[in-house]
Amino acid sequence: MKQLILHLKTGNTLLEDVPAPQVRRGQVLIQTRKTLVSLGTERMLVEFSRGSLISKARQQPDRVKQVLEKIRTDGLIPTLETVFNKLDQPLPLGYCNVGQVVAVGEGVTDLAIGDRVASNGHHAEVVCVPRNLVARVPDGVSDDEAVFTVIGSIGLQGVRLLNPTLGETVVVVGLGLIGLLTVELLRLNGCRVIGLDVDERKLELARNRGVIALNPAGGTDPVKAVLALTQGVGADGVVITASAKSDELISQAARMSRKRGRIVLVGVIGLNLSRAEFYEKELTFQVSCSYGPGRYDESYEQQGSDYPLPFVRWTQNRNFQTILQLLESGQLNVKPLITEVVPLGNFERIYNTISHSASIASLLSYPEQLNLKPVVQLREGRYEGVSKPVIGLIGAGNFTSAVLLPALKETGVQLKTIASANGLNGTLLAKKYGIALSTTDYREVLTDPDINLVVITTRHQQHARMTREALLAGKHVFVEKPLAIYEDELEQLVEIHQQTEKTVLVGFNRRFSPHAQKMKTLLGGAASGDVPMNIIATMNAGFIPANSWVHDRAVGGGRIPGEACHYVDLITFLTGSRVVAVCMNAMGRQPAETGDSASLLLRYENGSTGVINYFANGSKAYAKERFEVYSQERTLVLDNFRTLKGYGFKGFSDWSTRQDKGHKAQFQRLVEQVRTGGEPLIPFEELVNTTRTLLAALQSLKTRRWVDVAAGIDVTPLTVHAPTV
Template identity: 75%
Template sequence: MKQLIQNLKTGETLLEEVPAPQVRRGQVLIQTHRSLVSLGTERMLVEFGKANLIAKARQQPDKVKQVLEKIQSDGLRPTLEAVFRKLDQPLPLGYCNVGTVLAVGEGITDLQIGDRVASNGPHAELVCVPRNLVAHVPDGVSDDEAVFTVIGAIGLQSIRLLLPTLGETIVVVGLGLIGLLTAELLRLNGCRVIGLDVDEAKLELARQRGLITLDPASITDPVKAVLSITNNVGADGVLITASARTDELVSQAARMSRKRGRIILVGVVGLNLNRTEFYEKELSFQVSCSYGPGRYDEVYEQQGHDYPLPFVRWTENRNFQTILQLIASGQLNVKPLITEVVPFADYHKIYCTIGQANRSGIASVMCYSESVSLNSTVKLYEAKYGPNAGTVGIIGAGNFTAAILLPALKSAGATIKAIASAGGLSATLLARKYGVSESTSDYGQLINDPDIDLCVITTRHNSHARMTVQALRAGKHVFVEKPLAIHNDEVTQIIEAQQLAGRLVMVGFNRRFSPYSQKMKSLLGGDLSGQIPMNIIATMNAGAIPANSWVHDRAVGGGRILGEACHFVDLITFLTGSRVISVCMNAMGTQPSETSDSASLLLRYENGSIGVINYFANGSKAYAKERIEVYSQERTLILDNFSKLTGFGFKNFSSMSGRQDKGHVEQMKRLILQLRSGKVNPTGEQLIPFSELINTTQTTLAALQSLREKRWIDVSRIEFFQEHE
């Protein structure tokens, strides 16, 4: 199927061939009939993409601050690489979609195949959308009308925040698509509406709908004009649906408001508010969030848990339904807003002029062909793969795959046949960039492909164990990003599958492969280090991530101790040459949860070593992220952020420094070399013994148990009858 994307680096808009998405639990697979181009919103994206790097930075000062902080902590080169990677990730365009249901995921009972629905799906022939972002289209509402559902909900949500009453005077600043829809909804609400815009065509359309109109460019002062219309009382409310880089629109809104008036911002404007203007009138100011309550809430949108109607009357989905009901009843007439209807294949007729100053029109609608490819795999390049060639297939195409794993695999000379992602788009973009021959939305095809020897799994944490077991049962070797598992029963399943398959299981514990870690191991005695007890303190200044991130969800991400602190359990295991026998964990707060990301772990090892892991999310981002301290035999090693190693008490070593290297590339080089040698499981040649991978996973799970039960927890020792083939 085809999907429209935009290159953030150049602003170029492209029609990309991508795999058909796979319907998942709680989602709806839709064949698109129509999608709406919001000329204002999408023009901003195109203009941002075409801007040079300096102009991009000026538009996003908050991002510039983050970049400067990252330079302080990680250095200039890694930071610039991260910035350019981000700009190199094309965006899917569009968010107003109408089509027919082709399939419904598990758990959906109120939609049927063949239903006509509106959703916030992108410009694509097929879209897969969570249930709460899909609304049934009533009979009598055409596709051309229903395509206004989502953007109408944006205007409706701003009105719900404004709380207008019958007879009030409301000013709408900006009469683009959202502005005109908002003005019409206000008129239906019994309000007197004043519309401001500099485009005469939009003003004329507004006048035809019974609005009072003002052109700020043709009058001396729009504030005085509004005051005159309201007998010097001022507007009861102002809705800003325009976009501008200055603070003037907010200032004007404040000056034209009555005392205790309300201002709602829908567009994007400067927000340096003048305190005096707001103080003297006791004005209220609020920013409207997209379609309504539920927006950006993973529990509502992705997991499908609705808010109870008696407590949250208007959710984003109920706003969708309201717009459709108004269209069905004839109260909301959207047909005059359609500037043009263009075939999807001719998208360039819209986008080649979307950023031009003389571009006129309100809304462009793209219509789609009735035939569409349902292939879940796209072949991008021709290639042949021999048996046992160490051929790789990657499941997951997120930021970590793009930023770290794929470059590391390519640097290691890996032969990659396919990349899988749930939606197919991200897999296709990465496959095209790195010369990978296939992309797919069905990871099962990758697992069952006889050409593929190694499955690399980089999906969300709750799928790691399941996919690892599936790949092992299919006879594949497995590299899985940490954590290996997030529940104890998953560990048992992985052990059973690995023992039966006799295949390699490798976890992304890359830090032991860093040249700094390797040097530390050598200085501490190499293989003899397992006989020497030592004290190791590992501190990670992890930095805070939003509380609503999936990483903090115990059922999905498992929490950052399981997902990230495991790195340091493995690193201490590597340096001590021993395994953990017991663990005690304490977390910050009076009632810490299992997903706390500010905690300390105390580890006891078989050889008498003691490890301390301080994983903190409440430190400054300007401070280095990682620090390892080793104390052994009156000697000390300090590793600072995997860029500088300092030794104290060593005869022939004082320091080692260079660019930051956490071992990703070296890990992949060794893994690919081992696969191609055909000696994946000979005694003593495992990159990380399977028993250590299990011990590390058990340790982090036991740490959570320790937090719950407030005591030391023993880590069970498991002997494997088939650690080597």
């Protein structure tokens, strides 16, 4: 199928050939008939992408600060690699879609194949959209009208926040598409509307809707004009739908408002507010968030949890329905706003002139034929699955693009197929790294006889299941950490692994870092498991918002199981022993199971102890990772995998390199191990022990006791002892 994308690095808008998405639980698969180009939002994105690197930096000062902090802690080269990788990622365009349902996912019971629907799907021939972002289109509403549903809801949400009453005077600043729709909705609320814009064509459209339309560029002072039209009282409300970098619009809005007036921002403007302008009138100011309540809420949008109507009357989906009802009744007339309807294949007619386009609403039309093919072949290739590893990748996120694929490329391994949920990221990575096939069906990887090594980098809840499926398909497996997020799925995986000779490697890359290898050598006999040692590991992990999927116990498993596992494995590697008991304490009076500021105490078979401090409340200006080893009156301190210092070692005091967390070495050794055979890089029993340790840590947090890792039971007072020598 075809999909429109924007390259942030180059500014090029392209029509890519990508595999069609697969319908997922709680979602709807839609064949697109029309989409609307949001000239405001998409123009802003295109202009940003076409700017120089310096121009992009100037527009994002907060990001520049983050980059400078990362340079100080991680070094220049790793930071630049991260920045350029971000800029190299494609951006799907569009969020106003109308089409026909061709498949419904499990759990969707109120839509059926053949239904005509509006959604926030992208500019693509087929889209997969969560149920709460889809609304059925009434029979009396045409495709050309229904495609205004989502963008109309943006204006509607701004109006709802303003809460206008019959007879009030409201100023709309900016008469682009959202502004004109906002004007219409305010008129339906019985308001007297004053519109401001510098484009005479837009002003004329507003006047045709009964609006008092003023052009500040023609010499009209907008503040004085509004005060004159309201007999010096000022506007009851101001809705700003314009886009501008200066602070002048917010100042004008304040000065033209009456005492206790309301200002709602729908657009994007400078927001250096004058306290005096707001203080004297006790003005209310609010920013409107997209389509309405539920936007950017993972549980609402992705998991389908609706807000109860008596408590949240107007969610984004109910806003969608409202716009469609107004279109059906004829109260909202959008047909005069349509400037052009362009076939998808001629998209350049719109995007090549988007920076200076005079269009109000440009629509893209789509071909009628349905293409649900889940695989796109990008090049031919011959594969020898026995003599040389042939890799199939499942997952095309940040880790895959920024770390995994660059490391695999250096090994010279054959990459045959990449599977990604939306098809787009996988396709572009396939083009960049010479991968032959891109698919949205990961089973294409498992059933391919050429592929003998499967690499899994999906979200955490899929790791254990996909690893089991790959083993049953006769493949070697590399799976990003964690191996599992629940005990039962781990036990199922252990049972399957006992029935196969295939390799399983989890992405515990830290032990492959040259610094970790150097530490192991320096520790000598102490690292063989014979001599106990004390190790303290600290991760200054950084803040992640509470609504992120990584905090969801059922999806990410929580940050402690998902990331602290790196340190359990590294301590295991250095001590040459395995964990027998764990105790975890987390910050807060009633710490959550998925909290991300915690300390773990580890007891090892050989008497070694480990302390893992995983904190999310530290400064980003401080190094992210620190590792300390105390053994036989000697100390090693590893700082952020860049600098290693030794105290009490003959002939060694310090060693520095560019940051190296071991990813490249890990993949080089994995490829060689699959190619030639031999012992696994990390014994499977150690992978299981590390995973059980983190799951036992969560149990410890609940019971507030030490937990035996193997048995999963409380062992307080601790009865696990080092073996007698």
